[in-house]
Amino acid sequence: MCRFLPKYSGGQVIRVIKSISAKRVFKEAPEIKKELWGGEFWTDGYYIATVSGKGNKEVIEKYIRNQGREKDIEQLKMFQF
Numbered sequence: 001m002c003r004f005l006p007k008y009s010g011g012q013v014i015r016v017i018k019s020i021s022a023k024r025v026f027k028e029a030p031e032i033k034k035e036l037w038g039g040e041f042w043t044d045g046y047y048i049a050t051v052s053g054k055g056n057k058e059v060i061e062k063y064i065r066n067q068g069r070e071k072d073i074e075q076l077k078m079f080q081f
Contacts, residue, residue, distance in 0.1 A: 001051075001060065010048040018042045 004013045022041035026033050033039045051057050 001064070010050075014046045014048060018046075 002013065002017070018041075025041055032041075047063065049060055051060060
């Protein structure tokens with residue numbers, strides 16, 4: 001989760017986060033780029049929701065915790081070798 005000024009859109013913030021983090025990962029571990037599909041660290045999509053005093057912070061935290069769980073990875077497999 002992050003906090004940002006309302007003058008920025010969520011999409012702008014996500015693009016900056018993805019750009020900076022990918023550059024840092026590739027700088028510190030350049031061999032990773034060869035292992036990735038198309039050399040891209042991040043996918044094009046993202047999830048964004050705002051939380052206020054009335055927002056459901058717990059739902060968003062659960063979504064974040066469950067990213068990349070083994071059950072989700074099965075959906076990406078086409079063949080079993």
